[in-house]
Amino acid sequence: xxxxxxxxxxxxxxxxxxxxxxxxxxxxxxxxxxxxxxxxxxxxxxxxxxxxxxxxxxxxxxxxxxxxxxxxxxxxxxxxxxxxxxxxxxxxxxxxxxxxxxxxxxxxxxxxxxxxxxxxxxxxxxxxxxxxxxxxxxxxxxxxxxxxxxxxxxxxxxxxxxxxxxxxxxxxxxxxxxxxxxxxxxxxxxxxxxxxxxxxxxxxxxxxxxxxxxxxxxxxxxxxxxxxxxxxxxxxxxxxxxxxxxxxxxxxxxxxxxxxxxxxxxxxxxxxxxxxxxxxxxxxxxxxxxxxxxxxxxxxxxxxxxxxxxxxxxxxxxxxxxxxxxxxxxxxxxxxxxxxxxxxxxxxx
Amino acid sequence: xxxxxxxxxxxxxxxxxxxxxxxxxxxxxxxxxxxxxxxxxxxxxxxxxxxxxxxxxxxxxxxxxxxxxxxxxxxxxxxxxxxxxxxxxxxxxxxxxxxxxxxxxxxxxxxxxxxxxxxxxxxxxxxxxxxxxxxxxxxxxxxxxxxxxxxxxxxxxxxxxxxxxxxxxxxxxxxxxxxxxxxxxxxxxxxxxxxxxxxxxxxxxxxxxxxxxxxxxxxxxxxxxxxxxxxxxxxxxxxxxxxxxxxxxxxxxxxxxxxxxxxxxxxxxxxxxxxxxxxxxxxxxxxxxxxxxxxxxxxxxxxxxxxxxxxxxxxxxxxxxxxxxxxxxxxxxxxxxxxxxxxxxxxxxxxxxxxxxxxxxxxxxxxxxxxxxxxxxxxxxxxxxxxxxxxxxxxxxxxxxxxxxxxxxxxxxxxx
Numbered sequence: 001x002x003x004x005x006x007x008x009x010x011x012x013x014x015x016x017x018x019x020x021x022x023x024x025x026x027x028x029x030x031x032x033x034x035x036x037x038x039x040x041x042x043x044x045x046x047x048x049x050x051x052x053x054x055x056x057x058x059x060x061x062x063x064x065x066x067x068x069x070x071x072x073x074x075x076x077x078x079x080x081x082x083x084x085x086x087x088x089x090x091x092x093x094x095x096x097x098x099x100x101x102x103x104x105x106x107x108x109x110x111x112x113x114x115x116x117x118x119x120x121x122x123x124x125x126x127x128x129x130x131x132x133x134x135x136x137x138x139x140x141x142x143x144x145x146x147x148x149x150x151x152x153x154x155x156x157x158x159x160x161x162x163x164x165x166x167x168x169x170x171x172x173x174x175x176x177x178x179x180x181x182x183x184x185x186x187x188x189x190x191x192x193x194x195x196x197x198x199x200x201x202x203x204x205x206x207x208x209x210x211x212x213x214x215x216x217x218x219x220x221x222x223x224x225x226x227x228x229x230x231x232x233x234x235x236x237x238x239x240x241x242x243x244x245x246x247x248x249x250x251x252x253x254x255x256x257x258x259x260x261x262x263x264x265x266x267x268x269x270x271x272x273x274x275x276x277x278x279x280x281x282x283x284x285x286x287x288x289x290x291x292x293x294x295x296x297x298x299x300x301x302x303x304x305x306x307x308x309x310x311x312x313x314x315x316x317x318x319x320x321x322x323x324x325x326x327x328x329x330x331x332x333x334x335x336x337x338x339x340x341x342x343x344x345x346x347x348x349x
Numbered sequence: 350x351x352x353x354x355x356x357x358x359x360x361x362x363x364x365x366x367x368x369x370x371x372x373x374x375x376x377x378x379x380x381x382x383x384x385x386x387x388x389x390x391x392x393x394x395x396x397x398x399x400x401x402x403x404x405x406x407x408x409x410x411x412x413x414x415x416x417x418x419x420x421x422x423x424x425x426x427x428x429x430x431x432x433x434x435x436x437x438x439x440x441x442x443x444x445x446x447x448x449x450x451x452x453x454x455x456x457x458x459x460x461x462x463x464x465x466x467x468x469x470x471x472x473x474x475x476x477x478x479x480x481x482x483x484x485x486x487x488x489x490x491x492x493x494x495x496x497x498x499x500x501x502x503x504x505x506x507x508x509x510x511x512x513x514x515x516x517x518x519x520x521x522x523x524x525x526x527x528x529x530x531x532x533x534x535x536x537x538x539x540x541x542x543x544x545x546x547x548x549x550x551x552x553x554x555x556x557x558x559x560x561x562x563x564x565x566x567x568x569x570x571x572x573x574x575x576x577x578x579x580x581x582x583x584x585x586x587x588x589x590x591x592x593x594x595x596x597x598x599x600x601x602x603x604x605x606x607x608x609x610x611x612x613x614x615x616x617x618x619x620x621x622x623x624x625x626x627x628x629x630x631x632x633x634x635x636x637x638x639x640x641x642x643x644x645x646x647x648x649x650x651x652x653x654x655x656x657x658x659x660x661x662x663x664x665x666x667x668x669x670x671x672x673x674x675x676x677x678x679x680x681x682x683x684x685x686x687x688x689x690x691x692x693x694x695x696x697x698x699x700x701x702x703x704x705x706x707x708x709x710x711x712x713x714x715x716x717x718x719x720x721x722x723x724x725x726x727x728x729x730x731x732x733x734x735x736x737x738x739x740x741x742x743x744x745x746x747x748x749x750x751x752x753x754x755x756x757x758x759x760x761x762x763x764x765x
Contacts, residue, residue, distance in 0.1 A: 038468055039461065039464040039468050042461055042463075042489075043461060043464075046457055142576070162556065162572070163556050175546065175552055176546060177549045177553060178481070180481075180504070181484075184488055253457075256457075257456050257457060257460065257485045258485050259482075261456070261549070264577065265453070265454060266455060266456075305461075309412065309413055
């Protein structure tokens with residue numbers, strides 16, 4: 001009886017969570033059986049990072065309906081703060097509590113930035129918001145490139161000039177050389193847990209009172225305002241939560257590689273746009289779709305390594321094809337007409 | 350609509366799973382050693398597999414993107430050395446198989462490239478080309494105990510682990526040596542520095558130069574930075590150097606920006622002399638650059654493409670014939686790296702049927718015993734992975750590199 005009361009949305013949410021869990025179980029079993037080579041094994045944590053980023057950005061773009069082009073900035077903040085925390089406490093704490101706290105630190109610091117940025121930014125709409133978030137991402141990247149933080153004895157000093165400026169001897173963040181020697185703690189299981197928690201949080205938010213308010217703002221801001229929804233407040237809620245998730249993804253990223261540098265390729269606007277591509281290709285507003293798109297688009301260039309430089313070309317072509325097949329009305333109609341599942345579904349209904 | 354979405358998600362999920370499986374099978378076949386026959390369009394050409402056991406050497410560098418020059422130089426330089434060694438009977442009589450992978454100047458991709466090479470069966474690694482990538486990879490190569498020799502990863506932490514060695518000078522080494530050279534040869538009293546604060550190499554040298562300058566009694570009056578986003582106009586930085594009236598301007602940067610700086614300095618009428626590191630190598634071959642402007646520029650470099658010795662000239666000629674460009678120091682470093690591996694492996698009588706870890710342990714010991722007379726000088730290694738070689742100071746005279754020691758000797762004999 002209870003099953004009948006499940007709404008369509010709930011079923012859909014369960015399907016999303018089930019997909020992640022089944023994939024995780026399948027990969028873990030395959031790894032145990034020795035079916036996963038080191039190339040694919042090394043990709044598992046990045047896949048979790050990008051899937052989490054897609055979930056995070058989908059909350060802003062798909063559910064809140066605002067275009068953010070600065071999500072790599074939040075990831076950058078999360079990555080640097082978490083790596084900084086780990087470097088400082090590496091000697092004094094055990095791996096598990098330290099890594100757990102580092103992820104929290106990454107999430108919280110990114111969340112604070114999200115909140116602060118959100119105050120001026122979310123009073124803007126549409127294109128203006130996109131421009132300001134774009135600028136924010138670039139500013140974060142450039143600040144990280146001139147930030148020197150080092151230890152002198154037991155005190156921590158920082159400078160925006162050079163490492164020599166404060167007589168720092170043991171550098172933690174060394175300007176453009178970033179943070180090196182972050183402990184390698186990230187595992188697929190941790191990545192999976194972070195992804196799962198962010199998916200559950202986002203899906204539950206969407207189906208809550210706040211979520212409906214957020215979507216009402218997306219669909220018609222004036223109407224939402226007129227029924228008494230506090231627009232800025234709900235926008236802030238979604239934006240800050242999204243930043244927290246991005247910060248956690250950044251923390252995971254930082255603990256997967258021994259060197260962390262705020263390069264334009266990694267934390268610049270190109271990366272923000274790539275995250276946006278995940279969301280758009282996956283179907284704006286669909287959490288599951290974003291995750292699938294993130295996984296496919298991360299895997300393609302790696303799986304195509306064997307064709308050398310041509311993979312760059314194939315990647316672009318696949319992206320165009322995916323876009324056309326997914327969104328062109330004619331191609332959709334064609335798929336509908338030749339869909340082997342169609343009859344079956346009619347019967348079900 | 351909803352139905353459509355469901356169907357689509359099923360299709361995409363299955364496509365994804367299929368992609369994963371495809372990934373597995375591809376790599377499975379490559380680890381069986383068929384890669385060079387099944388993948389003819391490899392990023393860098395794999396050398397043909399010979400019969401019997403072979404050594405497998407991999408290389409990693411940015412083959413695409415902004416730093417593709419460096420990665421291609423490394424991958425091609427190492428390939429040239431492998432071809433030569435194979436033609437001359439290989440290492441301990443075993444041929445070498447070689448494969449280069451792209452890392453797009455990204456440390457995450459560099460680790461992916463490393464894992465790909467590992468699945469292929471790599472036993473020794475020439476790479477990664479750049480510092481950050483090399484550090485990220487060394488974390489994994491240490492876990493696998495795989496011998497890694499980075500040709501050009503100059504940051505201190507690159508050789509933190511005992512399985513990693515390098516061919517180039519470290520950043521502190523270059524910065525310190527430059528300051529020492531200027532101090533000891535009394536080239537200047539006041540110094541201005543223009544460096545790229547967004548670049549690891551440049552800012553690393555700058556930091557250490559400033560430290561050592563104090564000890565040498567040099568007065569660093571100006572230290573002006575630029576970033577990758579603003580590397581076309583240097584008049585502001587140069588004007589400051591001019592106002593401070595410095596004797597010498599130190600340029601720990603790459604040649605493309607240095608060429609612009611020299612052009613703008615001549616427009617501003619700056620009389621100071623210029624001093625640089627190995628990054629300046631390549632300037633004389635630049636298109637649309639008036640080499641007269643580079644007259645008198647001094648640089649500390651382990652390799653100069655127009656050096657007169659036979660070994661360098663042969664290398665430059667073969668490299669030009671094979672790849673159509675003049676090799677830079679990255680290519681020379683990678684070339685030396687492969688020869689160092691050969692020497693170390695022969696020293697310890699390593700054979701390809703040993704495990705990766707055994708090869709690593711043996712080659713590690715071998716590295717500290719050998720002496721390689723390479724393109725970048727005669728090199729010894731210490732157990733901490735640092736090369737021991739003397740930097741050569743050259744100055745540009747009549748559009749060519751002239752060793753400064755020779756010049757000084759000539760001047761002395763002329764005076765006598």
